[in-house]
Amino acid sequence: MNCHDLRLYFIMGSTNVKKRHPLEVLEEALQSGITMFQFREKGPDAITGQAYENFARSCQNLCKQYHIPFIVNDDVELALKLDADGIHIGQEDFPVAVIREKIGNRLLGVSVHTKDELQIALQYEADYVGIGPIFATTSKRDAKQPSGTEFLQQACTDYPELPIVAIGGIDEFNAQKVLKAGANGIAVISAICESVNIKNTVKTLTSCQSR
Numbered sequence: 001m002n003c004h005d006l007r008l009y010f011i012m013g014s015t016n017v018k019k020r021h022p023l024e025v026l027e028e029a030l031q032s033g034i035t036m037f038q039f040r041e042k043g044p045d046a047i048t049g050q051a052y053e054n055f056a057r058s059c060q061n062l063c064k065q066y067h068i069p070f071i072v073n074d075d076v077e078l079a080l081k082l083d084a085d086g087i088h089i090g091q092e093d094f095p096v097a098v099i100r101e102k103i104g105n106r107l108l109g110v111s112v113h114t115k116d117e118l119q120i121a122l123q124y125e126a127d128y129v130g131i132g133p134i135f136a137t138t139s140k141r142d143a144k145q146p147s148g149t150e151f152l153q154q155a156c157t158d159y160p161e162l163p164i165v166a167i168g169g170i171d172e173f174n175a176q177k178v179l180k181a182g183a184n185g186i187a188v189i190s191a192i193c194e195s196v197n198i199k200n201t202v203k204t205l206t207s208c209q210s211r
């Protein structure tokens with residue numbers, strides 16, 4: 001299994017940041033102590049083509065400077081082209097087996113919502129799984145209904161060795177609840193992108209206790 005630290009997994013694309021430059025937000029999050037980064041450029045206003053690749057490279061360069069893993073969401077071709085540290089896929093993306101074959105031993109993260117999905121992810125040596133949305137989110141248009149912490153807690157109990165990150169509507173006020181349920185870490189978009197003080201937000205989110 002690849003080595004990685006899920007404690008505070010920041011996910012961002014250009015459409016998630018309204019009032020500032022996204023690279024400025026990413027750099028501040030890196031300086032403040034995020035432990036993983038996922039490049040997730042999607043949605044109707046997402047940038048495309050060469051600008052998309054350039055933006056991804058800029059994010060990757062920043063992550064390299066701070067020695068933080070750079071993970072690409074969905075786009076396996078981009079992940080390979082940039083020699084990213086890993087890729088995150090969901091159940092509506094390519095089958096896990098196909099992605100594992102393509103990416104070799106790069107980090108593989110898989111979104112799971114059921115025990116069956118979790119077992120398939122494990123079969124293809126997912127390095128971590130993402131479980132959510134735990135709470136309501138406005139950052140994913142096609143998000144499922146919030147699941148609460150029940151499945152998360154069950155997965156953490158059944159697979160104590162599997163790195164598990166909780167996602168969806170997590171903020172400074174409810175992070176402790178998902179970490180108490182057993183998650184190794186939390187993945188957030190808006191908690192950081194919309195924060196008025198990223199340093200404080202990251203400090204609060206990373207000071208919550210995990211299992």
Ligand SMILES: Cc1ncc(COP(=O)(O)OP(=O)(O)O)c(N)n1
Nearest residue numbers: 073074088089090091111130167187
């Ligand atoms: C860490 C993490 N967990 C879950 C997701 C969601 O992935 P997916 O279900 O494929 O949805 P999209 O992000 O592609 O819209 C994630 N990206 N990261």
Ligand SMILES: Cc1ncsc1CCOP(=O)(O)O
Nearest residue numbers: 133137139168169188189190
């Ligand atoms: C990508 C994704 N997958 C499940 S919920 C979600 C969005 C998380 O964003 P936020 O932290 O703003 O709720």
Ligand SMILES: [Mg+2]
Nearest residue numbers: 074089090093
């Ligand atoms: Mg996906």
